[in-house]
Amino acid sequence: MNLHQNARLSVAPMMDWTDRHCRYFHRLLSRNVLLYTEMVTAPALVRGGAVHLLDFNANEHPVALQLGGSDPKELAQAAKLGADHGYDEINLNCGCPSDRVQSGAFGAVLMENPALVADCCAAMIAAQPREVTVKCRIGVDDQDADQVLPDFLARVSAAGVQRFTIHARKAWLQGLSPKENRDIPPLNYNLVHQMKALFPHLHLSINGGIANLDQAKDLLDHGLDGVMIGRAAYHDPLTVLADADLRIWGQGDVANTSEVIAAMADYAGAHIAAGGKLHQITRHMLGMFTGKPGARAWRRYLSENAPREDAGPQTLLEAFALVDQSTAA
Structure with a gap:
């Protein structure tokens, strides 16, 4: 299994949507697409003992566990639980803008503290054998994304993370609801392309506003390593996933x-x-x-x-x- 190849196309982690039944269904449509769990919080696993949240079907592979949290020690324990349960990748959420996430000091608010993210990732990497990845925004609120994003990538990659998925929008933690944060902040694909030029050694996937495989192919053809699709894959799965193996990886057949x-x-x-x-x-x-x-x-x-x-x-x-x-x- 080569996750860097699978990550050429992935289905975004989406709360209340990408549960194990959804992932099983999506896997039948594409053998290669990288699937993600809903975000599971490290406190729920470590303090709450809610390890049932890690249940999945072996047919879902390759499948990544997305964790939410901001305590390095707790995230390390949660990452080890995920690896022990057989997940192929452990992903840290640095992009979710919900109120619940903010109150827990994780998600998009972590964009304001790249040093803490680096510490969290280093601890997660040291605790278990799976690749640790990060999903982030280009910045939050009044941050200057042109300055914040390269600094974030530099610091977190120095801790050992080599693969990032960048939601090409800011998250507005003040004034916008989580739903509004998915649509209202403008997309900035150019900045993500600039990051690939600046960090050619990193595997960078882009997320946000991508509706079909034509768009995905265009972004891949212009130098990005991967494309993550969210709501379009959920609401129109045949269009996005049924012939993805053929069009993105050049293998297999269109799903019957x-x-x-x-x-x-x-x-x-x-x-x-x-x-x-x-x-x-x-x-x-x-x-x-x-x-x-x-x-x-x-x-x-x-x-x-x-x-x-x-x-x-x-x-x-x-x-x-x-x-x-x-x-x-």
């Missing part, structure tokens, strides 16, 4: 949706047999046929029927029967 649905039905059956609910899985699949004939019927059928007590794998197959199979394959 009939086979994907059959595999998800089997997966759902096992989940339900273990006490789970169908809608915990299908909520991540509602956008599967976005823009295709039958998409609305698919979405409506699953929305109405998957939460039912008697919902099972057959419910998923019944929803698929409403999609125009000639365009779904």
Whole structure:
């Protein structure tokens, strides 16, 4: 496994979205794309003992654990737990702008303290064998991103981090909600390209506002090492992921949706047999046929029927029967 190759395209960590069921589904669409967990806080793992948050299916590989925290010792313990559970990469969140993250002194607020981030990463690297990476913003609030970002990359890479994903927007911790922070601060792709020129030895991925593989290919062709796609991969997974192996890595075939649905039905059956609910899985699949004939019927059928007590794998197959199979394959 070569994570630097897998990281040519990755699906962003997204709270409440990229759980293990979502990742299993995305892996069926692409064998190569690098998947990320939702952010898991180090205190929850180390102090709260919530190691169940680390559960995942072996078929998800390559999969990275994203941690939130700001205490080097605690993050080191959490990173070791992640490595022991079999994650392929440990990622530190330095980009999330939520109030909860700010109150915990981690996430995007860490952009203001690169020395602490360097200490955290050094401790995480020393504690376990997996590669430690960082996801960050270009800056926060009134910081001068042109000065802050190169300083941040220099200090944190000196601690041993060689791979960064840069969300090409500032995070406004004062005055904007987390949702607004995903759209309102302007994108600055040029600055990320400048960082690649300044730090050619680092593996730099770009995140923010990328909606399709055409954009991803263009960014890769212009010298960046990787592209991370978030909401577009979630809301329109076939467009973003189904032929990614072919277009980004030049290998494999376009995912066959009939086979994907059959595999998800089997997966759902096992989940339900273990006490789970169908809608915990299908909520991540509602956008599967976005823009295709039958998409609305698919979405409506699953929305109405998957939460039912008697919902099972057959419910998923019944929803698929409403999609125009000639365009779904």
